[in-house]
Amino acid sequence: MCLGIPGQVIRMLEGYGDQLALVDVAGEQRKVNIGMLPEQTFSPGDWVIIHMGFAVEKTDKAGADAAMEGLELMGSGSEAGRATETVSRDTEASP
Numbered sequence: 486m487c488l489g490i491p492g493q494v495i496r497m498l499e500g501y502g503d504q505l506a507l508v509d510v511a512g513e514q515r516k517v518n519i520g521m522l523p524e525q526t527f528s529p530g531d532w533v534i535i536h537m538g539f540a541v542e543k544t545d546k547a548g549a550d551a552a553m554e555g556l557e558l559m560g561s562g563s564e565a566g567r568a569t570e571t572v573s574r575d576t577e578a579s580p
Contacts, residue, residue, distance in 0.1 A: 489534035489541055490556065491549035492517060494527050506540070508533065 492508035492515065504520035506527055519527055519540045527533075532549040533540040544552070 488556075489536045489552055491544070491552040492533055492535050493549070494529055494531040494533065496529055497527060506533075508535065508540075510535065 490510060492510040495507045495509055495514065497503065498505040498507055498516065502520070504518055506517050506519050508515050508517040510517075515535075515538075517533065517535055517540050518538055519525070519533070521539050521541060522543060525543045527540075527543070532544045532546060534542040534544055534548070534552055542548075
């Protein structure tokens with residue numbers, strides 16, 4: 486299993502061997518390579534899980550939400566998670 490970030494397809498990009506999609510990732514538009522999923526078709530509104538700029542899985546909204554919840558649990562997706570991480574480090578440093 487790899488760490489993946491969910492994103493929603495905005496549109497397919499012309500050229501690039503039909504392997505790039507413009508994807509909304511947490512409000513930012515990113516070019517994502519879909520070439521690792523040649524058996525899939527992609528349309529605006531589809532959800533993907535992204536790792537290192539590559540779509541590694543096509544999913545649905547529930548799957549995307551679950552992936553984001555996992556990231557937030559690890560403290561990578563929210564301010565609350567980062568605050569908890571900071572408190573944990575501060576507590577460990579205290580005598």
